[in-house]
Amino acid sequence: MNSRSIADICRDNERLIIGASAFAAFLVMWEGFSRGWWATLLAPLLGESARALAIKPIFISSPTGVAQQSWTMFAITGEIWPHIAQSGGQLVVGLGAAIVVGVPLGLAAGRYRTFSYILDPFLSALNATPQVAFLPLFVMWIGTGFWMRVLIIFLLAVIPITMNALAAVRTVDPRLLKVASSFGATELHTFRTIIAPSALPFILSGMRLAVGRSMIGIVVAELYGSATGIGIMINMAGASFDTDKVFVGVLVIVIAGLLMTEGLRAIERRFDGWRPAIGDNM
Amino acid sequence: MQGDALQRYTPQLVGAAALLAFVSFWEAAATYKLADPMFISSPSRIASVAAEMWEDPDFWRDVKVSSTEFIWGYLAAIAVGIPLGLAIGWYKRVQYALGPFIDVLNAVPRVTFMPIMVLWFGIGIWSKFAVVFLGAVIPIILSTYAGVRTNEARYLRVAKSFGASQMKTFKSIILPGTAPYIFTGLKYASGRALLGVVVGELYAATAGVGHMIAQAGNAFETDRVFFGVLLFTFTGLVVTTILARIEKRFDRWRPEGAVR
Numbered sequence: 001m002n003s004r005s006i007a008d009i010c011r012d013n014e015r016l017i018i019g020a021s022a023f024a025a026f027l028v029m030w031e032g033f034s035r036g037w038w039a040t041l042l043a044p045l046l047g048e049s050a051r052a053l054a055i056k057p058i059f060i061s062s063p064t065g066v067a068q069q070s071w072t073m074f075a076i077t078g079e080i081w082p083h084i085a086q087s088g089g090q091l092v093v094g095l096g097a098a099i100v101v102g103v104p105l106g107l108a109a110g111r112y113r114t115f116s117y118i119l120d121p122f123l124s125a126l127n128a129t130p131q132v133a134f135l136p137l138f139v140m141w142i143g144t145g146f147w148m149r150v151l152i153i154f155l156l157a158v159i160p161i162t163m164n165a166l167a168a169v170r171t172v173d174p175r176l177l178k179v180a181s182s183f184g185a186t187e188l189h190t191f192r193t194i195i196a197p198s199a200l201p202f203i204l205s206g207m208r209l210a211v212g213r214s215m216i217g218i219v220v221a222e223l224y225g226s227a228t229g230i231g232i233m234i235n236m237a238g239a240s241f242d243t244d245k246v247f248v249g250v251l252v253i254v255i256a257g258l259l260m261t262e263g264l265r266a267i268e269r270r271f272d273g274w275r276p277a278i279g280d281n282m
Numbered sequence: 283m284q285g286d287a288l289q290r291y292t293p294q295l296v297g298a299a300a301l302l303a304f305v306s307f308w309e310a311a312a313t314y315k316l317a318d319p320m321f322i323s324s325p326s327r328i329a330s331v332a333a334e335m336w337e338d339p340d341f342w343r344d345v346k347v348s349s350t351e352f353i354w355g356y357l358a359a360i361a362v363g364i365p366l367g368l369a370i371g372w373y374k375r376v377q378y379a380l381g382p383f384i385d386v387l388n389a390v391p392r393v394t395f396m397p398i399m400v401l402w403f404g405i406g407i408w409s410k411f412a413v414v415f416l417g418a419v420i421p422i423i424l425s426t427y428a429g430v431r432t433n434e435a436r437y438l439r440v441a442k443s444f445g446a447s448q449m450k451t452f453k454s455i456i457l458p459g460t461a462p463y464i465f466t467g468l469k470y471a472s473g474r475a476l477l478g479v480v481v482g483e484l485y486a487a488t489a490g491v492g493h494m495i496a497q498a499g500n501a502f503e504t505d506r507v508f509f510g511v512l513l514f515t516f517t518g519l520v521v522t523t524i525l526a527r528i529e530k531r532f533d534r535w536r537p538e539g540a541v542r
Contacts (some may be wrong), residue, residue, distance in 0.1 A: 018378035026383070059401060117296035122304075128518030130477040133492065133511045135484060136499025140507070141321060216391040220481055238397025246401075250394050257389040 027063045034062035061243040066251065069244035084252065086228040087218050090146060094153025095207075095214050102158040102210075103203060106165025107195065116166065123162065131155045132220045144224040153217035157210035164206025168199035201271045208264040215257050323504040328512065331505040347489040348479055351407055355414025356475045363419045363471070364464060367426025372456070377427070384423060392416040392474075393481040400486050410482035410490070417474035422467045429463025430456055458535050465529040472521045480514060 010017060032038045036054030043050040057065060073080040109116040134155060138148045172195055180190045222231025230249050237245035288295075305325050311317050312324030319327065335341040370377045370384075396413055403409040433456055441451045483492025491510050498506035 014375070015378045018375055019382050022379040023382055114296060117293045118300040120293070121297040121301050125515050125519065128473075128522055129511065129515040130473070130480040130518065132477065132484065133480045133495060133514045136495050137504070137507050137511065140499055140502060140504065212389075212391065216393055216477070216481075219391060219394045219396075220484070223485055234394065234397055238401060241401065243398070243401065246397050250390065250398075253394050254386055254390045257391075258386070261389060 030060065031062050031064060034060055034065070058241045058243055061247050065244045066247045070248050070251065073245075073248055080233070080248070080252070082228045083230045083233045083249075087222070087230040090149045090153060090221075090229070091214055091218060094150040094217065095157050095210065097150070097154045098157035098161055098210060098214075099207065101154075102161030102206075103165050106162040106203075106206075107169055107191070107199065109162070110166040110169025110199075111191075111195065123159065126155075127159050127163070131159070132216065135220065135224070139224055145227070148224070149217070149221035149229070152221040153214045156213040156217045160209040160213060161203070161206045164202050164209070165199065168202030168206075169195055171202065172198050197274050201268060201274055204264060204268045204271060208261055208268065211260045211264060212257065215253060219253065320502060320504060323508045327505045328508045331509050335506075335509065341494070344489055344491050344494045347407065348483065348491040351410040351414055351482070351490065352475055352479050355411045355478065356418050356472065358411070358415045359418035359422055359471060359475065360468065362415075363422030363467070364426050366419075367423040367464075367467075368430060368456070368460070370423065371427045371430025371460075372452070384420065387416070388420050388424065392420070393478065396481060396485050399482075405486040405488060410479060410487070413482045414475045414478035417478040418471035421470040421474060422464070425463045425467025425470070426460060429460035432463070433459040462529065462532045462535050465525065465532050469522060469525040469529055472525055473518065476514065476518055476521070 033053065033055045034057045039050045039052075039054035042053060105119070109119045132152065135152060138151050142148050142151065176194050177190065180194055185193075218229070219231045219234070222229045223235060230252055234246055234249035237243070237249065308322070309325050312319040312322060312327070366380075370380055393413060395416060396409070399409040399412045399416075403412055437455045437459075438451065441455055446454075479490070480492045480495075483490040484496050487493040487496075491513055495507050495510035498504075498510065
């Protein structure tokens, strides 16, 4: 009983093994297309038409090309750091502003019915619009600099934050609110001790959605202008057929997105106990 | 009785009044030059531009291009996303193999791939089709998958006990239980698809409503920009309203207490 058979170990880690092999197979396929392995391998079978299986690296890059380019850009020339700093700065300011505006707005609309009636048509309309369509308008108003990009990130992020904060107040246990008002608690006191704690988990979920949205802002807002930023780096590399660089930029965004959403998910889990149980408030 | 009716429609009335106040203030601001109408346009200017463009064949060509991109990209995402989501939910090993790719694609805004799509498919309709497809397919896969996973274990056990074939189980238990989730996914996906159209056309295009907005922006034709934005707002509202209706219609099919 002391040694488990290889078959057992395989069965227990099936998920990891299959996932990792699929990923490895993908990388090998990719590298093979770019280096013409498949073309050479299948040439005896397919003849002339096998040549279509060799795809020029300027179209698809290759895993090794991307790895090498990342190493160069991160460690040797360090040229990627200013781009990351610029985009990160925009993200922090835009997202921060969205939280500062969206949370109180949503809480107020959740608490005061009339205010929610006023806010609702604007919120629904903005939510249904692909907000990036405002981009040319913002460019006209404030140019193509830092603040334009902050504005688009803000607009993308503020909507899920407001909507979640609004929905959060609606889930507060009405019994608690009734008790508070019976005992003459002030509005501020009620907010601080009842509404804020039970709304927090929902607000955090809203922030997680907002992070995803603001990544769209980073990429799209940097379509305009020609300073630094990850989005601009991707666009310029794309325009000059520097596909390795494009993939490095995409990879940076993938990793940043995964890190931020996972980080927020961890915080969310930490506060999950504060979430009022559904159906508990009758 | 009148009081009741008034009370019932309070949300709509207050909302409409707020919208009306906003529009009047906007118009007034432009008329009395509180802000330069060149920057903020005004509701009446937008209306007159709308009337003008209604007659313009170029505008209808833009609408046709954008709707073609939207409809075909979205339909392709449905055709691929639903079967893939069902397969991932039903076969554990398919989920293990494809899960990592879907998680990664879900973590990044798919519009990031725009430069690569342009490189592969050019600046015509195909690069937009690809980005619309990529944007919409992920939410459809994920919610279909979630739907399959929440099917009631009791039913599945009964089906198995009575020796139902996989096909039969699938048709009579999985599909009805999954339908509401699929429609939720379709609703999210429509927003993503519309975003793909806008970004694709802002990025590089020769036609389309997004392209029209970008060009009007460059020429400081604010009225046209606003008209284009409102057109997208209107489209988004119509599409989400229709899909929300359908979603609600199928809501009764949602399995309750669904844990497996």
